[in-house]
Amino acid sequence: MTKQLASSAPDLPHLDLPHMGQVDDPWGGVGEGRLFTGAWVQARGGVIEVKEPATGRVLTLVGRAEAADVRAAAQAARVAQVDWAARAPTARAEVVEEAARVMGGMADTVVRWLMREAGSAGPKAQVEHQHALGFLRHAAAMGQEPQGHILASVPPRRSVAERVPLGVVGVIAPFNFPLVLALRAVAPALAAGNAVVLKPDPRTPVSGGFLIAQAFAAAGLPPGLLHVLPGGADVGQALCADPDIAMITFTGSTGAGRAVGELAGRHLKKVQLELGGKNALVILDDADIDLAARNAAWGAWLHQGQICMSTGRILVHHSLHDDLVTRLAAKARALPVGDPLDGVAIGPLIDPGQVARVDAIVQASVAAGARLVAGGTHDGRCYAPTVLAGVTPGMPAFDEEIFGPVAVVTAFADDDQAVDLANRGQYGLAAGVIGANVDRAVRLGARLRTGHLHINDQTVVAEPQAPFGGMGASGNGSRISGPANWDEFTTWRWTTVQPTAPAYPY
Structure with a gap:
């Protein structure tokens, strides 16, 4: 930066x-x-x-x-x-x-x-x-x-x-x-x-x-x-x-x-x-792991995660899980955090109340069994890029829109389980699927309940010529x-x- x-x-x-x-x-x-x-x-x-x-x-x-x-x-x-x-x-x-x-x-x-x-x-x-x-x-x-x-x-x-x-x-x-x-x-x-x-x-x-x-x-x-x-x-x-x-x-x-x-x-x-949204990024077993990690980090941490389209769930095939978590943790520790005027990558959250909310979700998820791999700390309104692994349905980090710089990682065994995990909950705003076999990624994406679908991209995508809106609790069906x-x-x-x-x- x-x-x-x-x-x-x-x-x-x-x-x-x-x-x-x-x-x-x-x-x-x-x-x-x-x-x-x-x-x-x-x-x-x-x-x-x-x-x-x-x-x-x-x-x-x-x-x-x-x-x-x-x-x-x-x-x-x-x-x-x-x-x-x-x-x-x-x-x-x-x-x-x-x-x-x-x-x-x-x-x-x-x-x-x-x-x-x-x-x-x-x-x-x-x-x-x-x-x-x-x-x-x-x-x-x-x-x-x-x-x-x-x-x-x-x-x-x-x-x-x-x-x-x-x-x-x-x-x-x-x-x-x-x-x-x-x-x-x-x-x-x-x-x-x-x-x-x-x-x-x-x-x-x-x-x-x-x-x-x-x-x-x-x-x-x-x-x-x-x-x-x-x-x-x-x-x-x-x-x-x-x-x-x-x-x-x-x-x-x-x-x-x-x-x-x-x-x-x-x-x-x-x-x-x-x-709001709890947007899923599905990383298939044939994905390029370096590109997948870059997409996951960008989608989860851009603007401190304060975006309705932020990647709220990183669903990764179990064969790539450990490698992805390691790469995300390294990125989290390397990204500078602080005052935007200092040229940082991650700035402050909007107010102290949001800092407290993000931290409460992280700590409650760890208490429920998630593994804190990186981050989980804050200095004033600046919350460190955070990686949570081993997150499962029922944990706050899996279920709730965080609106903070938290990468939530969940492993899946096959495409059917990935679809099930992505469609859990009330939201349906954005989703991404990353994989080398584009036809397979498209077929999987078609099964997701979402207003925006991005094949081989993360979830934070918007263009002025594209109708924008979601399903379920992500909107009222309007665009x-x-x-x-x-x-x-x-x-x-x-x-x-x-x-x-x-x-x-x-």
Whole structure:
């Protein structure tokens, strides 16, 4: 891992957002926390301290939204959306494409905020910025795509089914990939003709919200179409209940997703849920062990394991088990851990509560019979890359989504047992199969209950043109990105046209 990126950025740059209320030495004092509603406005609910996970240092103050802010934003968004929806799709696309150009020019700023605010290692932050540009450009391309069908009908009636925007979309985004997981909803929702009220995670409101607002404002998005409201659970509840918000898209834990789905459903809103996962990587007996170990390490430890697609179960044929564990342990001990600005591979977990949760799962699994081969320690919020071997169903490390840098290794005897182990539990988000015989790997993969399947790759894979979502407790059957964007962010309207009204017999 290179230190060049980190060493050139000892402090965060000024974001040219003078009303964000930046604090601490890089900005020379305390400012006021604001919200974004098309303009920077004073928050009525006070401020949120945004802390650097690696040091606990306060990076900035942002406004704390309240339910009343949601109500005002939703009303303003509904008014602004009417004119926006009336624009030609290509005109909306031009704004989204310009936002991509602006965001492209913000690379240094975006990367450093992701490193400082989200605890991202430098290369992960760089990849997230590039993926964000991809999601913006793919959303802009929606303006050139078919948006309806001519239906068969009896002349002279003309019958059309067309995709029309929903109105106002509420986006509730998480902390782990804050920029991408907000933008992948915000950008297509706007491109399809909706307005958006975005609630970023209060731990990552800059990279998950205000940088997006800055890019769209600079791109010429009309005021009122994008609102950024950091806040707590009360803000999310207000989004789910607001009468002017037609849809909620939520990315986060399964427990929180159930609550969001229940509340939004009670208010008859469309809901798109992308939730947790306990994703299996199956390593067959004919796999290249070096490549298998590289894939397993990447899938388990990338961004400290704080990814819904992280490899949560490494299922390896018993003939390769010991070799794989030895290689993973060596990698775990060699990877540098610490402050992302020091050029490390493994940064901090998001907060002390997550550190405690990861450690509790590791220790409980060891107590249940798992073997701790490497790691299992932490320094502040930095949890060492960990290898657990001999993990079996019923142990917390096998059953629970950890969201930490823990490689969970389980041996299997044959393909049938591998499928059984991979399909255990409530989740069904992502899976990978590694083996030299591709036909065999494909056949095995087809038996896995999963929304994403990757043959000869690990589980952390995403592209803006691919529909994203899972089965079971990993979502509600909805998808986001790629062709799914038209499904999620619009609804069908059937229109018939005749030259004159029929003379019905009544």
